[in-house]
Structures are given as C-alpha cells and as structure tokens.
Amino acid sequence: MSATAGVPSAVAVYCGFRPGGRPAFRAAAVEFGALLARQGVSLVYGGGGRGMMRAVADAVLDAGGTVIGVIPESLVAAEEAHTGLRPGTSGSRLEIVASMHERKARMLALADACAVLPGGMGTLDEMFEVLTWAQLGIHEKPCGMINVEGYFDALLRFLDEAVAQGFVSETDHARLRVASSPEALFALLS
Ligand code: AMP
DSSP states (O other), rough: OOOOTTOOEEEEEOOOOOOOOOOOHHHHHHHHHHHHHTOOOOEOOOOOOOOHHHHHHHHHHHOOEEEEEEEEEEGGTTOOOOTOOOTTTTTOOEEEEESSHHHHHHHHOOOOOEESSSOEEEEEEEEHHHHHHHHTTTTOEEEEEEGGTTTTHHHHHHHHOOOOOTTTTTHTTTTOOOESSHHHHHHHHH
C-alpha cells in the first residue's frame, strides 16, 4: 500500500476536537501536518473543524497536501465539519458516513499507519481500537503517538502497570510506539 517501501501513503491522525491547554499541543499538530504534506503522505482524520483536528488538517492543506476527512452525518453540524475539503488537484475530500463505527473502520481502511496526538476520550477510544484490532490480528498497521510535553505520561504508566500485572503482553504493549516529536513519530511509522 505504501508509495515507497516503509513510508506510509496515508496516515490516520487521532487527536482532540478541543485545542487543549498548552500551545505545544497545537504546535505539534501543525508540525506533524506540515511534515505529512512535505513527505507526500495524505492525512486521514475525523473531518472536524475545530481544535487539534482542525489544526492538523489546515497545516496539511496550507502545505499543499491531501486531507481526507471522515465524519458521521450526525456530527457534521456538531463537529463543524471542515468546509475546505473539496475535491481538487490535491484530492482532498470529506466523506460523510452513517455512523461512528463506520467512521473508525473507514479511517483505518484508508490509512496504512496511525498517529495519536493529544486529545480526549474520543482520541483514546480510537487509539485503543486500533491497538486492540492489531492485537486481534485484524490489521498490522503501525500506531504511534506524540507524547507532547508528557501529556500521555500517566496513560503510559498505566499501560506499564497493565503489563506488570499480566493483563497486557509485552508484544501488545510494544505496538504503541511513543515519540517525543513529530519528526520522531514519522520515523517510527516509516
Ligand atoms: P476527543 O478526543 O474526545 O476530543 O474526540 C476526538 C474525536 O473523536 C471527535 O471527532 C469525536 O467525534 C471522536 N469520538 C468521540 N467518541 C468516539 C468514539 N466512541 N468512537 C470514535 N470516535 C469518537
């Protein structure tokens, strides 16, 4: 599926619908989006028009890249679906799907790697679904996160505890690749 061996052709990014409390969160989203566009890698995301989601999408568009948003019909208004994803030379588009489940399945189908940036419950739900589906052998797509300013530290400590207590295998734990910068994450996904 990759355009070049090892380099993904499309990355699904999961991140907050809100901007979060630190400027570094948005900065990481912008930097990662610009990096994807520079590398010729398409962004697949939830199609939202606010917060971290909007920041990463706009960074890709501003750098001339391709953005595919996937949003359930019921959330088009609530999540202020991005109005700039029109088919053009870049191939950007907004796909409107019937349900949340369809959104998640479609996003994963369109991408060949997954990236997690700071976000809330929705972001975590999406990340764990990608990881558990990998654990079940449903896909083999790499999944990594940018632990911006330690935002995910507590979650990563909990996952260590889950391994220590025998609920998560070392192999499954290692499926979540952790990077401290957009460049480092891109390298981990390639
Ligand atoms: P959040 O991280 O909570 O700001 O949410 C980020 C994105 O995840 C938003 O587009 C939400 O619509 C989406 N989301 C929220 N809950 C779920 C869920 N259960 N499954 C999939 N996506 C979700």
